Amino acid sequence: MVREREQWATRAGFILAAVGSAIGLGNIWRFPYVAYEHGGGAFLLPYLIALLTAGIPLLIMEYTIGRRAKGSPPLAFRALSRRAEPIGWWQVAICFVIATYYAVIIAWAVRYTGFSIGQQWGDDPEAYLYGEVLQTADEPGFVSSYVSGVAWPLIGIWVVTLGVLAFGVRRGIERANKIFIPLLAILFLVLVVQALTLDGAADGLDAFFSPDWSAITDGSVWVAAYGQIFFSLSVGFGIMVTYASYLHRRADLTGSALVAGFANSSFEILAGIGVFAAIGFMASTAGLGVGEVLEEGGIGLAFVAFPQIISSLPAAGDLFGLLFFGSLVIAGLSSLISIVQVVISAVQDRTGMPRVPAVLVVGGGIAVVSIVLFPTGEGIYILDAADHFVNQYGIAMAALVAVVVVAWMLRALPTLQVHADETSAIKVGRLWLFTLGVITPVVLGLMMWDSLRGELEAPYQDYPGAFLAVAGWGVAAGVLLVGIALSLLPWRQADQLVRVHGDEGRV
């Protein structure tokens, strides 16, 4: 018997969940840094072009693939062609890996929300992070020591995430995001207002928005802009396909994609304003240039530079810390929920398992791997290597393969166009075919080339070869092989689950 698929209660609920998934840690700690490094204000031009010519078109494609088949990524790609099913399983395997390490960063943010009260990191936040909090081992390697101060919040994150997922799409994911997203917007707005009142905030904004137009002619700036849009929108690894599979058959797709895409960028720009206002203050207090304060993005920006800024605030440092790290926790949680849901929905489709047992078995399995590997002295090295390789040779590679297969091998874009246009107020038109058939594959191909070239020049972070072979290349190859292997297992009920055959153009 085919079970009735869950559905979002409202259109706003779906959009909030999609926005919650897209807005993650990268919006807060990656975007401001990438923008500053690549021409400041001038970066925003390629960034906006990338949003319109790759980000939103990809979102529309994934929404359409998911809603059309009403299935998880393996089923949705199989509905396009039996031969495309491995792409779906590849994406599911990628989500499994990402969920294991993404959760631990949220666990650090939970601890730092607490540390903000009284600025417990002291005078040297860097030593505090790596020494006290993470107890980082001297050398990259595999688990040798356990860090209970990270393990406990991590267990808490998994209990919350699996608890939300156990309530299902409507009562769990939708309801959680209806709380998370407005709360995140309020927290972050208060944070930005507080940052803008600091001395030196205008210098920070000046550094962020001043255009260096010579950057526009540099190809790597364009690749960085497309990369930022691509990684920030949660496209390419099955989340949007999965979320759209819970839409009803007459839901508007292109309008929702526009709102989700622009909402993500709106938050990103707001984050850039908040981060640079704070950095401008720090630079003026320390008598340094903005570039000297902002040495790196990512973990260093959030857990080293921000604690320094918070400690030097003239007043209300505790509040600023609570707002900043609380925002990280909420932004991260709503993304983690979406990543885990991809794996759960695929296993549910594949086995017919009811929701709660699937959450316990599949979600519990991911949680166990996460808790075993990452709250350890070596956790940050494994996280760093797995993140880099699974991003470049998992997400980006799978997205490249997906667009090439959908656009050129299956020539399925016109079919998807009909499907999207049928229920959407804004019709996608020929330009959509061009952006997905030409622009997106070319840019993703360039990103891949650029990245592979870097890999061949020097080992990533100069980590030992044996370590990279397992935690880096091994993980990237592993997700692909697992994806292919899962697609080879016989799946007799699949064709019963896919209900689009012969249904195209007749909704």
Added chain:
Amino acid sequence: MSTGAVIMLIVSILVVWGGLVAGIVVLRRHPDDPRDEDRPPPPSR
């Protein structure tokens, strides 16, 4: 702030926040077709 920075600040805010508002307006003007065979029946009272 320099003039160039102010212009880029205004342009980027207008484009992304304007795009967000425009998207919401379009969606609100076009509610989903209620003729929906997938929608589960309303809960009985």
